[in-house]
Amino acid sequence: MPTLDAAMAEVAAEIDRRFDALLAVPDDARATLYQAMRHAAIGGGKRLRPLLVYATADLFGVDRDCAGRAATAIEAIHVYSLIHDDLPAMDNDDLRRGKPTVHKAFDEATAVLAGDCLHALAFDILADPRTHADPAIRAELVLDLARAAGPSGMAGGQMMDLAAEHARFDLDGVTRLQQMKTGALISAAVEAGAILGRAPAAARTGLRGYARDLGLAFQIADDLLDIEGDEALAGKKLRKDGEAGKETFLSLLGVDRGREQCAMLVAQAIEHLHGFGDDADLLRATARYVVERDH
Amino acid sequence: MPTLDAAMAEVAAEIDRRFDALLAVPDDARATLYQAMRHAAIGGGKRLRPLLVYATADLFGVDRDCAGRAATAIEAIHVYSLIHDDLPAMDNDDLRRGKPTVHKAFDEATAVLAGDCLHALAFDILADPRTHADPAIRAELVLDLARAAGPSGMAGGQMMDLAAEHARFDLDGVTRLQQMKTGALISAAVEAGAILGRAPAAARTGLRGYARDLGLAFQIADDLLDIEGDEALAGKKLRKDGEAGKETFLSLLGVDRGREQCAMLVAQAIEHLHGFGDDADLLRATARYVVERDH
Secondary structure, three states, X not given: OOOHHHHHHHXXXXXXXXXXXXXXXXXXXXXHHHHHHHHHHOOOXXXXXXXXXXXXXXXXXXXXXXXXXXXXXXXXXXXXXHHHHOOOOOXXXXXXXXXXXXXXXXXXXXXXXXXXXXXXXXXXXXXXOOOOOOHHHHHHHHHHHHHHHOOOOHHHHHHHHHHOOOOOOOHHHHHHHHHHHHHHHHHHHHHHHHHHOOOOHHHHHHHHHHHHHHHHHHHHHHHHHHHHOOHHHHOOOOOHHHHHOOOOHHXXXXXXXXXXXXXXXXXXXXXXXXXXXXXXXHHHHHXXXXXXXXX | OOOHHHHHHHHHHHHHHHHHHHOOOOOOOOHHXXXXXXXXXXXXXXXXXXXXHHHHHHHOOOOHHHHHHHHHHHHHHHHHHHHHHOOOOOOOOOEEOOEEOHHHHOOHHHHHHHHHHHHHHHHHHHHOOOOOOOHHHHHHHHHHHHHHHOOOOHHHHHHHHHHOOOOOOOHHHHHHHHHHHHHHHHHHHHHHHHXXXXXXXXXXXXXXXXXXXXXXHHHHHHHHHHHHOOHHHHOOOOOHHHHHOOOOHHHHHOHHHHHHHXXXXXXXXXXXXXXXXXXXXXXXXXXXXXXXXOO
């Protein structure tokens, strides 16, 4: 198994290469739209979700090109959600991955449309016969991702997050919000690897437990970085939740208990992989990375 | 065959019923999001795209529930595009289908997310086994709709439309823009009926020709209504293209030649159906309606 650093670098390069090919700028009035998509999609981010697709797919010997296409589709959804979340009417962020956000580098209309296009492209990629010869696999991938992206997943969680500025959420409420807002897409990434690998039921159950715990650990780690992190390293504005008066895991648990809870969730995530051998070491290393990262 | 009026009324009621069931308001912080989706999706519009799905599917004896699910998915994409197009950063419209637009009735953030949710829901519906038992059909429906919605279809056309405020488009350019912006989704509706019906190649070719000509005729008729129509009847602001200095079919052809071109396209659309018998009369009547409608 490659080290986590090597695997992350390889996945990041591969996803950049795929977006570069997918988003070749046409010589017509859509050129700006494609430039905006490229600005957001290429050259940035940890590519955690693609890494999870690859690492899970590798457990079952899935063809690397199939895994790469599914990984690109899921990252396209993630990137679209960042573009829309950064809009002035939403989080109103000027900086993302160390670069101006799309509506700052281009304009708001282009940002709305670039997000919409990446959203549609994700399903275009998954439903394309090149992603898998078996249409049942393709349809399952689409269903997995559409549910994770929609009102019962990411976009629903984002709506709850907007409501959290005005309503008080308790720990159960914050957990549900975060499982939808970030957890759903992390789970969809692991599930995509399992779908491509035709993983048997027991393996899927373990992987789902892994993904759920990892998603929550990731969010608590994000909250810790939001309080303690370096804006230059993060490449985005931090400490906004506190300013907006939103409840988070840390406002409810405190920093020390939050850190404990995060470590416990990572241990639990790894425990869910007990049925897998060494070949799940990349998933284990990814779980550890989630708490140890500095951005 | 039912009359066109009866068929349109039946389809409209059925689509309302389906959106009502799909968008039941949850008892949590997403309630406003669902109310916003309901505001946009229920009780309005001509439901032209769902009518085309049903009318095409009926040619091949497709199960009405399957057709209804595909029709709802395509209408969900249409409704999401209207919500986003109406945003202040885009067309900045206050009125749609005689009601306040979503960002006026709610707010901009809710409008962005309601659009995003309807976008994801469309693919959720199509990939669901209830839409068709055969996953190959479901995957083909997803691919058809994702291509029609994305940067080579509706959203790409919308970007061209934004560019048209600054760049001069000739007749070829306007034709391409409109084929993408409105034509692609109209074609996807007809194609969805053909996919569900496993239409043979010759039938598909005829139906594609029908849809392409219908889409262009629809757009010219829309331009005519934009110049000559009644805002109260249209339920939206008219005469905006002229104010924005955009080239349209009518600015390039003039009203009289535009009207002739529209009638010719409808005749051509109907001619493409020559291989079908009486059971395509609803598609023929729909084509005639497109030029004769007053809103």
